[in-house]
Amino acid sequence: MQEKMIPEYIESHTTEEDPLMAMLNRETHLKTFYPNMLSGKVQGKFLEMMVYMLQPKRILEIGTFTGYSALAMAKALPENGLLYTIDNNEEIESFARRFFDKSACGVKIRFLLGDALVLIPNLDEIFDLVFIDAEKAQYLNYYEVALKKLRKGGFILADNVLWGGKAVHVDKKPDKETCGIREFNDFIKQDSRVEQVMLSIRDGLLLIRKL
Numbered sequence: 407m408q409e410k411m412i413p414e415y416i417e418s419h420t421t422e423e424d425p426l427m428a429m430l431n432r433e434t435h436l437k438t439f440y441p442n443m444l445s446g447k448v449q450g451k452f453l454e455m456m457v458y459m460l461q462p463k464r465i466l467e468i469g470t471f472t473g474y475s476a477l478a479m480a481k482a483l484p485e486n487g488l489l490y491t492i493d494n495n496e497e498i499e500s501f502a503r504r505f506f507d508k509s510a511c512g513v514k515i516r517f518l519l520g521d522a523l524v525l526i527p528n529l530d531e532i533f534d535l536v537f538i539d540a541e542k543a544q545y546l547n548y549y550e551v552a553l554k555k556l557r558k559g560g561f562i563l564a565d566n567v568l569w570g571g572k573a574v575h576v577d578k579k580p581d582k583e584t585c586g587i588r589e590f591n592d593f594i595k596q597d598s599r600v601e602q603v604m605l606s607i608r609d610g611l612l613l614i615r616k617l
């Protein structure tokens with residue numbers, strides 16, 4: 407099989423999005439400048455499955471965008487579960503909130519507007535699962551604030567750790583996002599507080615467990 411056909415094959419063998427997620431996916435593509443920031447069908451289903459498997463009670467998401475990954479994870483949260491999702495872009499707030507309100511899972515979501523690095527230290531919660539998916543140059547900073555709020559044995563999932571392959575290829579003048587992702591990946595590798603596995607799902611996910 408040709409390599410370029412593999413993503414299509416994976417997508418066609420993954421459960422279809424429910425109608426609300428399909429609508430959110432479509433509207434994001436129609437109405438936002440960078441729709442490829444959205445997790446999408448395969449990663450969304452993977453996040454949902456992770457929540458079913460880990461059964462966290464408290465989830466923290468850094469980077470809401472239009473709310474796709476938040477809704478995917480909230481769907482699998484138990485009734486008494488809560489997902490805090492943070493985004494610093496006020497322009498997407500009403501978009502995401504509209505979809506949270508349409509969903510039966512919306513009651514489990516707390517949307518916080520602001521800089522994650524400022525808001526997280528003030529959250530009075532200990533999390534079971536953290537999903538990092540915001541500014542790539544800041545990954546290491548998100549990691550440090552989130553790790554303080556993560557319970558022992560809890561998990562962090564970091565998105566885009568392959569960064570379109572730029573994390574892997576040696577480039578003489580890498581951009582700040584590529585530098586941020588490389589710095590993050592290399593730091594985690596030697597961090598004795600955690601263990602980790604890198605997954606080649608979509609743009610790369612790093613699954614980290616706090617020891």
Ligand SMILES: C[S@@+](CC[C@H](N)C(=O)[O-])C[C@H]1O[C@@H](n2cnc3c(N)ncnc32)[C@H](O)[C@@H]1O
Pocket residue numbers: 443444445446468469470471472473474475476492493494495498520521522523539540541544
């Ligand atoms: C890749 S998108 C998130 C996609 C979303 N998780 C999904 O899968 O649908 C990244 C988001 O992070 C937000 N962001 C960037 N820097 C941030 C910060 N310091 N604090 C909070 N949000 C931030 C951006 O506004 C953007 O909406």
